[in-house]
Amino acid sequence: MTEHAKNEEDALEFECDLPDAPEKVWRALTVPELLAAWMMPNDIKPEIGSRFAFAGPEKPIECEVLDAEPGRLLRYSWRERSATDDSNGLDSIVTFTLARTVSGGTHLRIVHDGFVQAATPAVAMAGAACRLSLRAHKPKPPVAANAPRLLLRAA
Template sequence: MTLKENAKSAADSLEFECELPEPPEKVWRALTEPKLLAAWMMPNDIRPEIGSRFAFAGPDAPIDCEVLDAEPGRLLRYSWRERPEPDDASQAFDSIVTFTLDRTISGGTHLRIVHDGFARAATPVLAMAGAGCRLSLDAPQSKLPVAANAPYMLLRAA
């Protein structure tokens, strides 16, 4: 597993790459089925169809999203719009999250996650990112709020 900044990506992008033993179909379900996605991220109403809008129940305010690209088992890209409550001093920011899934020779998944526009607005998470990308399809559920590519992210697929 590696954590790296992609030279071709914007300076405020985070990129994570992980090798998972599970096949892309199982990883895709963990990214696109609301209950499974909620198990490692946040409650949501995702529908993996281009143009569909959904929201994550963020810790402070909803995170509004729209599916920009969806190729089952291969690619999921959506906008990520955080809007803090009016009395919150945090700044709103818009970003794009991209999940790319490639089947490995062994039948597992090479998962690449890029969160464009996230790093500039989330310096505290960057401090945690140095630990690398930790993904587990069978790990216990985390109670910590996470961004789309936080290093302690947990995938939990049925």
């Protein structure tokens, strides 16, 4: 099995249409204060090669921007380690793809490769017309909530 095929089987995919323009969604993904409002405190800089961290619950989550096309694409590595065991954790890739809809809003697609088998997915639909796809053979059931609309409240 190729690495790409493995990642596709181990990905959490989430898609929805938002009423806000891609420029506003981009700000919610790339301005540290706005991103912190729906994720965690961070020091993101949306520049390829830029390293940043989220203030994780136990230890910082180390990230590196792999691709950044303003208003269109943001991809970064996600390295999360256990507070007690640095050899155990989650090494994955998070990709946000934004496309302008006919109405001027944004079609947002989020893919978290390498996530499903390493962690229990925490997902929500909370009133946003969204589609979730767990592409693992035996995914664990969704257990928590966090809606994409949260990312736009402060943007």
